[in-house]
Amino acid sequence: MNLLVLAAALVAFAAPSFAQEQAGSSSTVVIDGSPAPVAPETITRDARNRATVRAIKLASPLVMDGKLDDEVYQTNKPFGGFLQVVPKYGVESTERSDVWVTYDEDNIYVSCRCWDEAPPDKWIANELRRDTNQLRQNDHFGVMFDTFYDRRSGFMFYTNVLGALADYSVIDEGQSNTDWNPVWESRTAQFDGGWTVEMAIPFKTLRYRSGLNQVWGIQLRRAIRHKNEWTYLTPVPQNLAGPQALNRVSAAGTLVGLDLPPASKNFEIKPYAISRLSTDRLRATPLNNDFEWDLGGDVKYGVTANLTADFTINTDFAQVEIDEQQVNLTRFSLFFPEKRDFFLEGRGVFDFGRGGAGAQMGATGDTPSLFYSRRIGLNGGRVVPIDVGGRLTGKVGEYGIGIMNIQTGDEVVSRTPDTNFSVIRVKRDILRRSTVGAMFTNRSASSLVSRDGSNQAYGVDASLAFFQNVNIGAYWARTATPGLDADDDSYQGKFDYTADRYGARAEFLKVGDNFNPEVGFVRRDDFKKSYAQLRFSPRPRNIKRVRKFTGEAGTEYVVNGAGDLETREHNARFNTEFENSDGVTIEVTDTYEMLLQAFRPVAGAVVRPGSYSFQTVQASYTMGPQRPVSGTWSISRGGYYGGDITTLGYSGGRVTITKRFSLEPRVSINRVSLPTGEFTTRLYGSRVDYGFSPRMFTSALLQYNSSDRTFSSNLRYRWEYRPGSEFFLVWTDEQDTRGNRFGGIGLRNRAFAVKATRMLRF
Known part of the structure; x- marks a missing residue:
């Protein structure tokens, strides 16, 4: 009932804005850049x-084959003139790119003839899976559309030589939402002298204002990875060298000449059917090959051109990859990233206290989150059923809106009761690239209160961006939990200067002892922290093999609620980035820790209360991500709470065997000696991927963790048999490797699932 009332209120709230948007759709837009080109010209540039760019209207759709042999390519001039960010900032690209932007009543097309003097066997093209990190390390071409020309948010699409698909969205120049998976297509081909691409993006996939002479923002990116060269249509800040510059929406060009069809209401229904065979020996009443089937689905409705409502019923996430295991040798909780589609789409709206535009304005790991979606539907490593949920996200004028309401069922093993979760987020655009906002969250059943009781959190924040490199952020938040009445707030102020050659950061953070956002995440409480960092990163001109040196020095002081020093850390880091994108790093850390309570890093080992001072030295070498074998090797040696620790690691690894087949191994080994004993932790894992086509792949994630002696496997087959409609086969298995003689139980749980979805668009 709460959800239905909320949905009705949201639609009523949004209705006036729809009329306002349509009424203003034909108003004159001031171009932020050079004047509009006049046919037959397709581009103009100003002194900066x-x-x-002028879009070309088509009389009939393009033939999507990637060959660029339609008549429009012969009768209309292409444009290009891409500019390097690296290796030579501001210089025209070493390879020519001929681009056309065209459209008809149903699609907008972006086509490019990517010239390349290197032979095809030198091109980097080894990824077919959708939305992977590796795809942007291939030679690729992409586009960003700022469909409301607000210079803040955009939709991104890119593809490689093999035609693999990657897409994401960005809100307020923030972090990328790579799990936005719209319907679109790409076709590629090769010619003597390079490769060609045609991208067709349906207008139904985008949110925009309809009408004549519409204006969008546009940015184009071409990565020539075999040269380690990144190029863009327009100048972007040098400190954003690499793929991240596509997110700087305010630096994009302008697209004119768009006579757009009426914006679709974008009504989508995506039902699913699933059957599952499960074994679970952790339950009070174990399951053994228990068969079940279920139905459910999602509904998406475009309330206005820039406001979307989503509803989910009997939500299932069987196709989601399991978490990558981590080793935790600290006394604080681990943070695991969200992987479930429903919570990932539109997540940028719910960012709180991020501070400053762009992904450069991060925060240190102790900063709490007011909203952490993994609190919903997960508890104690168990899946909690989601019965029904709804979400409204988008913009109403200058206001960004995010409202969510989720109802979950109970779960026996984790003792989770029926719970309702609500989140309300409002942001207001100010200045050119800044926002102020507020957030409220509610959890109907507090996890800390034995009797009936709820939990609320609320706060205000500001994200201010000045010039290209100055970012300021601040927030204040408070929580309300029965029995926790004092010291229940948190606040933070941050400053970040992110120029390419120099950088500086400063932060003050306070988290109260009773600050308890139960729809959020708190790693550490009852402290005040002061942090500062300076950076110097020159680009030497007389050392050909070196692209950039980076030296950083930082210091951090943490005092507890009583005013006693609890943590002090001084850190120095030096990195060399080579022209081939390899890198070597040396890092030295001096740490002081005061422990008021003992903690157990692993079973059988104890770190006792007391004061500890220790130093750590770490060295690492990173092989460039475009290489056939890539990743970071690291070794560190130092003190650890009165003892010592040696760590060996290999992370971010990838071994390309063929264009379709790859491995992504990782290793972490920690050898620790304490006054109370010695122990070694080992974490081994690998992802094994095979891509049949851009819309079909199989993947396996295999992991062993010595901390709990478990071996887990997660095998997935995904086939997008038509755009937006998918078929999955999923096998998940977790084994206790200790065996029965040593207190183990062998098989812990196992499941095999078959799931099919069907996208219906109206």
């Missing part, structure tokens, strides 16, 4: 190299 800002570009304005």
Whole structure:
């Protein structure tokens, strides 16, 4: 009932804005850049190299084959003139790119003839899976559309030589939402002298204002990875060298000449059917090959051109990859990233206290989150059923809106009761790239209160961006939990200067002892922290093999609620980035820790209360991600709470065997000696991927963790048999490797699932 009332209120709230948007859709837009080109010209540039591009209206759809042999390519001029970010900032690309932007009543098309002097066997093209990190390390071409020309948010699409698909969205120049998976297609081909691409993006996939002479923002990116060269249509800040510059929406060019069809209401229904065979020996009443089937689905409705409502019923996440295991040798909780589609789409709206535009304005790991979606539907490593949920996200004028309400069922093993979760987020655009906002969260059943009781959290925040490199962020938040009445707030102020050659950061953070956002995440409480960092990163001109040196020095002081020093850390780091994108890093850390309570890093080992001072030295070598074998090797040696620790690691690894087949191994080994004993932790894992086509792949994630002696496997087959509609086969298995003689139980749980979805668009 709460959800239905909320949905009705949201639609009523949004209705006036829809009329306002349509009424204002034909108003004159001031171009932020060079004047509009006049046919037959397709591009103009001003003295600052800002570009304005003219879109070409088609009489009939393109033939999507990637060959660029339609008549439009012969009768209309292409444009190009891409500019390097690296290796030579501001210089025209070493390879020519001929681009056309066209559209008809149903799609907008972006086509490019990517010239390349290197032979095809030198091109980097080894990824077919959708939305992977490796895809952007291939030679690729992509586009960003700022469909409301607000210079803040955009939709991104890119593809490689093999035609693999990657897409994501960005809100307020924040972090990428790579789990936005719209319907679109790409076709590629090769010619003597390079490769070609045609991308067709349906207008139904996008949110925009309809009408004549519409204006969008546009940015184009071409990565020539075999040269380690990144190029863009318009100038972007040098400190954003690499793929992240596509997210700087305010630096994009302008797209004119768009006579757009009426924006679709974008009504989508995506039902699913699933059957599952499960064994679970952790339950009070164990399951053994228990068969079940279920139905459910999602509904998406475009309330206005820029406001979308989503509903989910009997939500299932069987196709989601399991978490990558981590080793925790600290006394604080681990943070695991969200992987479930429903919570990932539109997540940028729910960012709170991020501070400053762009992904550069991060925060240190102790910063709490007011909203952490893994609190919903997961508890104690168990899946909690989601009965029904709804979400409204988008913009109403200058206001960003995010409202969510989820109802979950109970779960026996983790003793989770029926719970309702609500989140309300409002942001207001100010200045050119800044926002102020507020957030409220509610959990109907507090996890800390034995009797009936709920939990609320609320706060305000500001994210201010000045010039290209100055970011300021601040927030204040408070929680309400029965029995926790004092010291229940948290606040933070941050400053970040992110120029390419110099950098500086400063932060003050306070988290109260009773600050308890139960729809959020708190790693550490009852402290005040002061943090500062300076950076110097020159680009030497007389050392050909070196692209950039980076030296950083930082210091951190943490006092507890009583005013006693609890943590002090001084850190120095030096990195060399080579022209081939390899890198070597040396890092030295001096740490002081005061423990008021003992903690157990692993079973059988104890770190006792007391004061500890220790130093650590770490060295690492990173092989560039475009290489056939890539990743970071690291070794560290130092003190650990009165003892010592040696750590060996290999992370971010990838071994390309063929264009379709790859491995992604990782290793972490920690050898620890304490006054109370010695222990070694080992974590081994690998992802094994095989891509049949851009819309079909199989993947396996295999992991062993010595901390709990478990071996887990997660095998997935995904086939997008038509755009937006998918078929999955999923096998998950977790084994206790100790065996029965040593207190183990062998098989802990196992499941085999078959799931099919069908996208219906109206």
